[in-house]
Amino acid sequence: MPHIVAENLVKTFHIAQRRPGIWGAFRGLVHRRHRTVRALDGVSFSVEPGELIGYIGPNGAGKSTTVKVLSGILVPDGGSCRVLGYVPWRQRIETVRRIGVVFGQRTQLWWDLPVVESFELLRDIYRVPAGEHRQSLDELIELLDLGPLLDVPVRQLSLGQRMRCDLAASLLHAPELLFLDEPTIGLDAVSKLAVRDFIRRLNRERGVTVILTTHDMDDIEELCSRVMVIAEGRILSDGPLESLRAQVTRERWLIVDLVDPDEEVTDPDAEIIRRDGERVCLRFDPSRTRPAELIARVTANHAIRDLFVQDPPIEQIIARLYEERQS
Amino acid sequence: MIAYWAILSARFRALLQYRAAAAAGFGTQLFWGLIRVMIFGAFYQSSNAVQPMSYQDVVSYVWLGQAMILLVLFRPDVEVQEMIRSGTVAYEMLRPLDVYLVWFTRAVAMRTAPVLLRAVPMFIVAGLLLGLKAPASPQAACLWALSTAMAVLLSAAIGTLMTVSMLWTIAGDGIGRLVPAATFILSGMIVPLPLFPDWAQPVLNFLPFRGLADVPFRLYTGHIAPAEGVAALAHQLAWTVALIALGRWLLVRGMRRLVVQGG
Amino acid sequence: MLDSICVYCRYVSISIRSQMQYKASFVMMTVGHLLTTAIEFLALWALFARFGSLRGWTLAEVALFYGMINVAFAVAEAVARGFDTFPAMVKSGEFDRLLLRPRSTVLQVAARELQLMRVGRLVQGLVVLLWAAAALDVTWTMQKVVLAVATVLAGTCLFYGLFVLQATVAFWTIESLEIMNTVTYGGVETAQYPLVIYRPWFRRFFTFVVPLACVNYFPVLAILDRPDPLGAPIALQWIAPAGGFVFLFLCLQGWKIGVRHYRSTGS
Numbered sequence: 061m062p063h064i065v066a067e068n069l070v071k072t073f074h075i076a077q078r079r080p081g082i083w084g085a086f087r088g089l090v091h092r093r094h095r096t097v098r099a100l101d102g103v104s105f106s107v108e109p110g111e112l113i114g115y116i117g118p119n120g121a122g123k124s125t126t127v128k129v130l131s132g133i134l135v136p137d138g139g140s141c142r143v144l145g146y147v148p149w150r151q152r153i154e155t156v157r158r159i160g161v162v163f164g165q166r167t168q169l170w171w172d173l174p175v176v177e178s179f180e181l182l183r184d185i186y187r188v189p190a191g192e193h194r195q196s197l198d199e200l201i202e203l204l205d206l207g208p209l210l211d212v213p214v215r216q217l218s219l220g221q222r223m224r225c226d227l228a229a230s231l232l233h234a235p236e237l238l239f240l241d242e243p244t245i246g247l248d249a250v251s252k253l254a255v256r257d258f259i260r261r262l263n264r265e266r267g268v269t270v271i272l273t274t275h276d277m278d279d280i281e282e283l284c285s286r287v288m289v290i291a292e293g294r295i296l297s298d299g300p301l302e303s304l305r306a307q308v309t310r311e312r313w314l315i316v317d318l319v320d321p322d323e324e325v326t327d328p329d330a331e332i333i334r335r336d337g338e339r340v341c342l343r344f345d346p347s348r349t350r351p352a353e354l355i356a357r358v359t360a361n362h363a364i365r366d367l368f369v370q371d372p373p374i375e376q377i378i379a380r381l382y383e384e385r386q387s
Numbered sequence: 388m389i390a391y392w393a394i395l396s397a398r399f400r401a402l403l404q405y406r407a408a409a410a411a412g413f414g415t416q417l418f419w420g421l422i423r424v425m426i427f428g429a430f431y432q433s434s435n436a437v438q439p440m441s442y443q444d445v446v447s448y449v450w451l452g453q454a455m456i457l458l459v460l461f462r463p464d465v466e467v468q469e470m471i472r473s474g475t476v477a478y479e480m481l482r483p484l485d486v487y488l489v490w491f492t493r494a495v496a497m498r499t500a501p502v503l504l505r506a507v508p509m510f511i512v513a514g515l516l517l518g519l520k521a522p523a524s525p526q527a528a529c530l531w532a533l534s535t536a537m538a539v540l541l542s543a544a545i546g547t548l549m550t551v552s553m554l555w556t557i558a559g560d561g562i563g564r565l566v567p568a569a570t571f572i573l574s575g576m577i578v579p580l581p582l583f584p585d586w587a588q589p590v591l592n593f594l595p596f597r598g599l600a601d602v603p604f605r606l607y608t609g610h611i612a613p614a615e616g617v618a619a620l621a622h623q624l625a626w627t628v629a630l631i632a633l634g635r636w637l638l639v640r641g642m643r644r645l646v647v648q649g650g
Numbered sequence: 651m652l653d654s655i656c657v658y659c660r661y662v663s664i665s666i667r668s669q670m671q672y673k674a675s676f677v678m679m680t681v682g683h684l685l686t687t688a689i690e691f692l693a694l695w696a697l698f699a700r701f702g703s704l705r706g707w708t709l710a711e712v713a714l715f716y717g718m719i720n721v722a723f724a725v726a727e728a729v730a731r732g733f734d735t736f737p738a739m740v741k742s743g744e745f746d747r748l749l750l751r752p753r754s755t756v757l758q759v760a761a762r763e764l765q766l767m768r769v770g771r772l773v774q775g776l777v778v779l780l781w782a783a784a785a786l787d788v789t790w791t792m793q794k795v796v797l798a799v800a801t802v803l804a805g806t807c808l809f810y811g812l813f814v815l816q817a818t819v820a821f822w823t824i825e826s827l828e829i830m831n832t833v834t835y836g837g838v839e840t841a842q843y844p845l846v847i848y849r850p851w852f853r854r855f856f857t858f859v860v861p862l863a864c865v866n867y868f869p870v871l872a873i874l875d876r877p878d879p880l881g882a883p884i885a886l887q888w889i890a891p892a893g894g895f896v897f898l899f900l901c902l903q904g905w906k907i908g909v910r911h912y913r914s915t916g917s
Contacts, residue, residue, distance in 0.1 A: 073916055128916070133749045135914045149913065157752040168747050172668060181664070184657050185751050418832045421852075422839050429847035430701045438700070557674055564682025568689055577693040584699045 063144055063237050063269045064107035064130060070138035071100040071125055071293075099125040100136065101293030107271070109236070112263040114284035114301075115273045116378065122293045123273045127239050130271075131161050144237060157186065160230035164242030167226055169214045175225050176210040179232060186233035193232065200228040204258060220251030227258060237269045238262070244276050256282050277373060289378055296381050305377060313370050314342040314354060319363040327361075330354060338365075343372075413508060420453040420517065439581035444608045447520050448579045450513035451604045454506040455535070458498055458542045459574050459599050461567040464490065464550050471553050477645065486642070487635045490550055494543035502539070523609025530616040534603035537623040541598045544630040545570065551634050554641030575601035581610070595626035654757055661761035669766050676766065683770030687724075690842065691716060691778055707844055710785040711874060717779025718798070719841040719866050722805025723834075724772035729806075730813035732762035737820035745912065755909055756902060759817070786874070794873050797888065804894025805865035809834060811894075811901035812860070818901070821908035833860055841866040846879050853880075864893030 074094040099122045107113060117123055128134040130141065132148035132155045141148065148155040162168070169178040183193045201207055204224040209217065217225065223243060230238065240259070244252045260283055262268045272284060280287060280301065287304050289297040297304050314330065321338040329349040334341040344354055351369055358364065424446055431442045440448070467490060470476040479486050513519035522528035549566055553559035571577065573596035580591050580601045591597060602619045605611040611619055669676055694716060698709040736759055739745045748758045783790065816830040837860060845853050845867040856862040868890035871878050878887065 071916075125916070128746070131750060133746050133913065134916050135910075152749065153752045156750055161750050166743065166747070168750075170664075173664065177664070181660060184653070184660055185753055187653060187752075412828065414829050415832045415836065418836045419839065422836065422848075425848045425852070426697075426843055429705050429843075430697055433703045433705050434701045557678075560675055561678045561682075564678055565685060568682065568686040572689040572692060577689060578696055582700050583696050587696075 061109075061145065062106045063109050063111075064105070064141065064271075066106070066126075066130070066139070066141040067104050068139035069100045069103040069126070069129055069136050069141060070098075071122075071129060071134065071136045073097045073099055098293045100129070100139075102139070103290070103293065103295055104139075105288060105295060105298055107269060109269055110263070110267045111286060112259070112270045112284055113272065114280040114287040115271055115290065116275070116277075116280060116287060117290035117296075118378070121290045123290060124241065126290070127161070127241055127271070127273060131159060131239060132156055157233070158235055159237045159239065160233070160235035161239045162223075162226050162230045162241065162243055164223070164240075164245040167214060167222055168229055169222070169225060171215050172213055174211045174213055175206070175217075178214065178225075178229060182229055182232050188233050192234070196232055196234060197228075200231060203261070204228055204254075220247050220254075223247060223251065223255060224258075227255070231262075231268075235268070237271075239271050239273070241273045242275065243272070244274065244279055252276075252278075259283055277375070289381060291378070291382050296378070305371060310345050310347050311343050311372055312346045312351065313372055314344060314351070314358070315368050315370065316340045316342065316358060316362075316364055317366040319365050323362060325358070325362060327354065327357060330358075413505065416453045416456065416505075416509065417512065417517075420449055420513070423449050424518070440579055440610060443518070443520060444605075444610055445579055445582075446518040447608050448575070448604045450509065450517060450519040451607060452576050452600055454509035454513070455502060455538070455600060455603070456576070457502045457505055458538055459571055459576050461542075461546055461549060461563075461570060463553065463563055464493060464497070464546070467493070467550050468553055476554075476642075487547070487551075487631075487638050490638075491543055491547045491631070491634075494546040494550070495539060497546070498539050498542050520608070522607050524613070526613040526616075527606055527609045530613055530620070531603050531607040534598075534606050534616075534620055534623065537620060537627065538599050538603050541595065541623055541627045541630070544627050544634060545595070545599075548630055548634045548637070551638045551641055554638075554645060570596050570599065573597070574599040575604070579604075581605075595623075595630065598623035598626055654753070657753065658757060658761045662764045665763045666766060679767045680770045683767050684774050685770075687720065687771040688774040690839075691774065694842065704843070705847055710782050712843060713778050713782035714786065714873070715844055715866060715870055716842040717775050717777075717782050718802055718870065719805060719838055720771055720775025721779060722802045722865065723809050723838045724768045724770075724775055725802075725806045726809035726813065727771070728765045728768035730760070730810045731765040732759045733813040733817035735763070736817035740820045740912070749913070756814075756905060788874060797869055797891070798873060800891045801865060801869040804869075804891035806894075807898040808861065808865045808894040809837070811898035812837070814898070814901045814905055818905050818908040821912045837862050844870075861893040861897055864890040 074096055077093045077095050101122075103122065103126060115123055115126070125134065129136050130143050130148055132143075132152040135149040143155050144158050146155045169175065170181065173181075179197060182188075183190075188196070201210070204227060206224060206228060209221055209225060212221075214222065214225070227243070243259075244255055247255065256279060259270060259272070263270050263283075272279060274280065285300060287297070287299070287301050288295055289304065313333075316325070316339070318325070318338045318340060325332060325340050325342070327342065330342040330344040332340060333343045342354075342358075344351075355367065355369075358367070427445050427449070428442065431438070431445075467476070470479065479489070510519065514521075522531055545566070549559075549562055552562045573591065573594055575597060580597055581588075583591060591601075602611065602623060606613075606616055606619065691713075694712065695709065698704070698712070704712060739748075739759075745755075748755050751758065788794070812830065812834050816834070819830070837856070840848070840852075840856060841862050845856060845863050848856075853863070857864070868878070868882060868887040871882075872884065872887035877884070
């Protein structure tokens with residue numbers, strides 16, 4: 061049975077518009093004008109147990125709204141969905157008992173309490189039997205290296221430490237499905253690696269289904285076999301990362317560092333997309349032009365200090381995808 | 388001198404901005420005043436004896452109280468409180484300004500803009516609809532105005548004294564909680580002072596708190612005749628001066644103590 | 651049900667521990683609160699000393715009103731504190747987190763804090779209540795004691811309901827409505843005296859809209875064996891406390907509507 065089945069989810073927000081000035085404030089009391097935002101415009105997808113899915117899109121695309129609907133916080137205006145067999149907004153308590161949610165920017169732990177007390181309070185809230193709790197906690201402490209943090213009040217933790225504790229907190233009740241909303245935001249490099257490593261093990265060794273919302277493309281590259289792209293409330297793409305790349309027009313980038321920053325660069329098969337002084341970014345279609353040929357030509361015609369070939373960053377791909385859908 | 392004036396006007400402008408909060412409290416105050424007026428009315432109906440104050444005077448007294456209530460509600464100067472807590476209050480001593488005068492000026496500012504914002508609408512509503520009478524006579528009005536100005540200074544002096552007491556953390560905390568309650572009742576804000584038992588009158592007349600509300604209100608209603616007005620004003624003045632002197636003296640000791648403790 | 655109580659107790663013990671951390675400050679706050687609330691009775695006493703009676707009511711009788719309403723309110727203030735500070739939770743988005751836990755939102759909000767300082771008002775109210783009970787010329791039968799206890803409980807429920815109502819508004823306006831303070835604190839002020847002394851529209855408001863009369867005026871009349879000057883039958887006086895419980899129930903339904911609204915409009 062799939063863990064999530066979402067069909068045509070629609071959610072519209074009505075944002076009251078404030079009028080400027082005092083006169084506007086008075087009129088605003090009598091007649092409210094609203095701006096309508098379609099946060100979700102027919103979102104459909106399904107998730108099988110054990111998947112690790114990246115959920116990406118520009119700000120305001122609908123990622124958080126999707127998570128809120130799937131976790132039962134928000135009631136959609138249309139469409140249907142089932143999470144672990146339940147309708148989340150109708151069976152909130154049953155759903156919430158079996159999922160975990162971590163928000164990167166807001167902790168679920170109690171600010172003034174030592175970490176371990178938050179864990180104990182959560183054990184009671186989720187009704188986890190003492191033995192199970194002990195076992196889960198010990199494993200999580202080991203996996204996330206939480207030992208030295210247990211007696212520290214949450215407000216004294218660094219961002220990386222807090223995220224590790226939040227991850228543990230979300231897993232105390234052994235959920236089958238985990239939503240992670242920007243878990244690596246603001247973390248230092250070491251913490252990011254630790255968090256990614258943990259998520260990978262969680263998914264591979266324990267089969268926890270993970271939906272990972274992120275802006276960090278390295279997270280996607282490192283962890284996700286499947287990526288969903290959402291923009292303006294619609295799913296633009298849903299599938300393996302490679303096919304996402306392939307979906308957009310084939311293109312690769314050649315980045316070249318010139319010796320002479322003022323030198324002009326031209327090539328019949330490549331297009332300059334960006335230029336920062338000595339660094340030139342060229343775009344070409346690898347199906348028509350072999351990279352080796354292009355490199356040979358460019359180095360023959362120009363004095364080069366350094367060069368490399370790369371896939372365009374995912375943001376570019378998304379932007380392209382979006383443009384293509386528009387037209 | 389210009390520096391102090393600058394502080395005063397800056398605070399005045401800042402406090403004028405808290406308009407939203409003002410509106411909410413206004414409704415609550417109307418309610419309060421109405422309850423008190425009804426309660427006093429019921430008491431006055433219960434006895435035929437001649438009372439120290441007429442019911443009409445009591446009604447005016449109650450609404451004057453609601454209008455000027457912010458003179459009697461002591462809230463600690465939060466910025467200074469923060470400075471003391473964090474220790475940066477020591478920097479105050481480095482500035483070429485008299486610390487007491489700075490704090491006093493702030494206290495005066497805190498008692499002008501908000502009071503005006505509350506008093507004007509209250510006067511209008513209570514005067515037109517709720518039984519607040521006009522001043523008893525032109526002399527009464529003058530004396531009332533003078534007395535209210537004195538009340539502002541007196542209130543600021545008490546408030547600054549409370550702020551100074553915060554330099555002693557535990558004592559300051561205690562004083563911050565006990566003084567407002569005592570002040571509130573002893574100034575006449577709950578029951579007009581003349582209605583308290585006769586044996587209590589000498590004490591109430593001696594204490595400074597009547598200068599915050601009872602004196603100006605009774606000058607307004609003519610309950611304190613203009614002839615006795617000067618004596619009443621002198622009482623306010625004497626206490627203001629005394630409390631300022633006490634405040635300055637304690638401030639010096641408090642700062643010294645802070646420096647000695649290191650922090 | 652039982653383990654909801656356990657969760658509640660755990661939350662409350664955390665709240666109490668954090669308040670007791672600064673003992674001196676806590677004692678000061680409580681004593682300060684006691685004095686601040688006690689001056690109301692001081693005023694009441696002074697007025698009785700001056701006027702002798704209040705439209706036929708004696709000091710001891712009015713003190714009974716005073717004591718009961720203060721005890722009820724003090725308990726409500728202490729226990730409903732979580733709702734009092736609720737609007738900040740909506741603003742910060744913290745409420746979402748409550749929806750992600752498999753527990754009722756009412757339990758989670760209610761359990762957040764138990765404000766011990768309110769014991770100050772409780773103590774002075776209790777002292778006045780006990781003095782009045784002793785000083786009154788009333789035979790305290792078992793029924794009357796039960797009625798008195800039920801009245802205080804009903805009063806607590808009524809004020810609790812008002813705090814819930816005040817918090818519920820935050821789902822729509824995000825800011826709290828200051829005006830509600832008028833009804834809670836104003837209500838306490840009002841009920842310290844027998845309702846009959848107020849103007850008719852006032853009485854009607856506090857009988858039918860916010861049923862303060864049910865949790866103070868009517869039952870105390872029954873205890874004092876006084877017929878109601880306004881003509882309410884004695885039977886009504888005895889069952890009146892039910893009004894407090896019904897009011898709380900209605901306010902909790904209002905809360906549910908508020909949560910539903912929050913979940914459809916988002917934040």
